Amino acid sequence: MENKASSSNFIKNIVSDDLQSGKVSEVVTRFPPEPNGYLHIGHAKSICLNFELADEFNGKTNLRFDDTNPAKEDTEYVESIQEDVRWLGFEWDDLRFASDYFEELYDRAVLLIKKGKAFVCDLSAEQMREMRGTLTQPGQNSPYRDRGVEENLDLFARMRAGEFKDGERILRAKIDMASPNINLRDPALYRIAHAHHHRTGDAWRIYPMYDYAHPISDAIEGVTHSVCTLEFEAHRPLYDWVIEECEMEAKPRQYEFARLNVTNTIMSKRYLKMLVDQGVVESWDDPRMPTISGLRRKGYTPEALRAFCREIGVARAYSVVDERMLEFFIREDLKLKAPRTMAVLQPLKVVITNYPEGQVELLEAENNAENEAMGTRQIPFSREIYIEQDDFMENPPNKYFRLFPGNEVRLKNAYFIKCEEAIKDADGNVVELRCTYDPETKSGTGFTGRKVKGTIHWVEATRAVPAEFRLFEPLLLDEEEGADKEFLERINPNSLTTLQGFVEPNMKEAQGQDKFQFFRHGYFNVDPKHTSAGRVVFNRIVSLKSSFDPKA
Numbered sequence: 366m367e368n369k370a371s372s373s374n375f376i377k378n379i380v381s382d383d384l385q386s387g388k389v390s391e392v393v394t395r396f397p398p399e400p401n402g403y404l405h406i407g408h409a410k411s412i413c414l415n416f417e418l419a420d421e422f423n424g425k426t427n428l429r430f431d432d433t434n435p436a437k438e439d440t441e442y443v444e445s446i447q448e449d450v451r452w453l454g455f456e457w458d459d460l461r462f463a464s465d466y467f468e469e470l471y472d473r474a475v476l477l478i479k480k481g482k483a484f485v486c487d488l489s490a491e492q493m494r495e496m497r498g499t500l501t502q503p504g505q506n507s508p509y510r511d512r513g514v515e516e517n518l519d520l521f522a523r524m525r526a527g528e529f530k531d532g533e534r535i536l537r538a539k540i541d542m543a544s545p546n547i548n549l550r551d552p553a554l555y556r557i558a559h560a561h562h563h564r565t566g567d568a569w570r571i572y573p574m575y576d577y578a579h580p581i582s583d584a585i586e587g588v589t590h591s592v593c594t595l596e597f598e599a600h601r602p603l604y605d606w607v608i609e610e611c612e613m614e615a616k617p618r619q620y621e622f623a624r625l626n627v628t629n630t631i632m633s634k635r636y637l638k639m640l641v642d643q644g645v646v647e648s649w650d651d652p653r654m655p656t657i658s659g660l661r662r663k664g665y666t667p668e669a670l671r672a673f674c675r676e677i678g679v680a681r682a683y684s685v686v687d688e689r690m691l692e693f694f695i696r697e698d699l700k701l702k703a704p705r706t707m708a709v710l711q712p713l714k715v716v717i718t719n720y721p722e723g724q725v726e727l728l729e730a731e732n733n734a735e736n737e738a739m740g741t742r743q744i745p746f747s748r749e750i751y752i753e754q755d756d757f758m759e760n761p762p763n764k765y766f767r768l769f770p771g772n773e774v775r776l777k778n779a780y781f782i783k784c785e786e787a788i789k790d791a792d793g794n795v796v797e798l799r800c801t802y803d804p805e806t807k808s809g810t811g812f813t814g815r816k817v818k819g820t821i822h823w824v825e826a827t828r829a830v831p832a833e834f835r836l837f838e839p840l841l842l843d844e845e846e847g848a849d850k851e852f853l854e855r856i857n858p859n860s861l862t863t864l865q866g867f868v869e870p871n872m873k874e875a876q877g878q879d880k881f882q883f884f885r886h887g888y889f890n891v892d893p894k895h896t897s898a899g900r901v902v903f904n905r906i907v908s909l910k911s912s913f914d915p916k917a
């Protein structure tokens with residue numbers, strides 16, 4: 366799998382060639398998030414790409430906050446992003462902020478003005494849009510394009526000093542209004558924004574545009590390979606123009622790859638923020654969120670996310686990855702690591718009428734049948750146990766091998782029990798089963814007297830630990846069902862199901878983020894936020910089986 370991924374990483378080949386030809390002496394990459402939300406699984410792809418690329422060639426990776434849009438940014442995001450990158454298993458060389466470079470960015474803009482390569486434009490946003498032209502028609506020059514250098518310098522200084530209102534003026538590059546590439550039609554370099562910045566406070570009344578700040582920040586940091594997603598491909602000539610005209614010594618190069626899309630998964634901070642703000646989810650780290658913090662809280666491991674990113678590889682072709690691929694990798698990762706225990710999610714009490722009253726025996730159980738090194742544990746068994754409600758049917762269909770009146774099943778790690786009677790409440794609901802057990806059938810004794818077709822799980826009732834189980838479905842209704850609907854109407858009303866049941870007594874001490882495989886139910890993670898003394902809450906990470914084969 367590793368080899369396949371590396372051969373599909375075309376950027377790695379470029380870096381390798383550049384090192385061999387001496388074009389660069391050391392590879393330097395950066396991960397440049399805007400601190401306007403929490404990171405999502407798409408960002409994980411970019412993080413893995415940038416950090417692993419540098420690691421492989423003994424280079425460096427910076428974490429740089431692209432904090433040039435103060436109205437939407439916040440230190441809460443700055444902190445969560447650092448936590449998520451570290452949790453994924455990466456450590457940056459330098460922690461940088463584009464705002465560290467505001468003074469230099471300003472100076473370079475002054476240089477552009479002096480060279481006649483930038484001008485202050487008084488057109489409104491709407492007028493600018495109208496004069497921009499289209500894909501087939503050239504744009505028109507701004508009437509302010511030929512302003513003199515002195516006037517431009519004066520106006521730009523006054524923009525900085527806060528003399529003008531938001532939107533009143535803008536600094537534009539002077540490139541070519543007839544360029545077939547719209548990004549080169551005198552693009553904006555600086556805008557006025559009377560906004561408080563989370564790091565520079567009220568020092569600035571103008572802020573640089575992404576297309577201007579990004580290349581210069583890369584060059585200042587000595588980034589050699591500036592990797593971004595494909596929507597920036599048409600911005601590359603502007604990236605190069607800025608590096609050239611601003612006379613940056615270092616010459617970073619931009620390379621693009623296809624962004625990650627996952628079926629049924631929202632991959633945009635804007636929409637994720639909407640879900641948080643509208644209270645559709647609990648928070649950015651709600652286990653249903655495709656954020657890195659949400660996946661962590663759901664129970665994903667950094668190893669699983671990194672393996673996933675490696676498997677999907679880095680390509681330029683647009684594609685949508687099946688969400689089951691992500692699930693495949695967490696199953697793979699936890700298969701041998703997670704203890705396998707029993708949990709009853711929807712309990713039905715069973716009384717074993719021929720088992721001595723007051724007696725409790727301890728039975729031996731393996732912690733992981735596929736990993737002997739995980740050892741064994743003891744689980745109590747007595748006259749009263751819980752089983753799942755749907756492991757009993759009064760009138761079963763054909764081929765139902767679990768409990769029904771007169772039928773015998775195996776209790777995992779314990780005995781055969783036979784259903785004698787179902788007790789009902791006044792409404793006719795089954796509230797308790799009366800069963801008998803056969804002491805000869807004890808698990809591990811090699812009993813071969815007769816066979817049963819069903820094996821069910823259970824938890825001893827008097828010592829069971831009450832637990833809450835949270836089961837998840839995708840936040841969005843599947844594409845088919847939700848097509849053409851407004852975003853908020855596409856929300857799946859059943860994305861969360863909460864059940865109250867029981868786990869084995871030795872799980873009383875379970876800590877946040879502990880992971881288990883519950884027999885027949887799947888992998889679960891102890892929720893770190895809702896679990897407290899006496900209340901264990903489990904998030905289902907993924908069910909046990911899927912027919913999905915990522916290699917098929």
Ligand code: ATP
Pocket residue numbers: 396397398399400406407408410411592593594623624625626632633634635
């Ligand atoms: P969003 O649209 O979700 O807000 P963004 O691109 O605006 O994402 P940034 O914080 O600017 O978010 O992104 C930081 C880095 O992560 C960028 O280099 C961007 O290209 C990359 N990135 C963002 N989304 C994806 C994705 N779905 N797949 C791969 N890389 C991504």
Ligand code: MG
Pocket residue numbers: 399
């Ligand atoms: Mg962005």
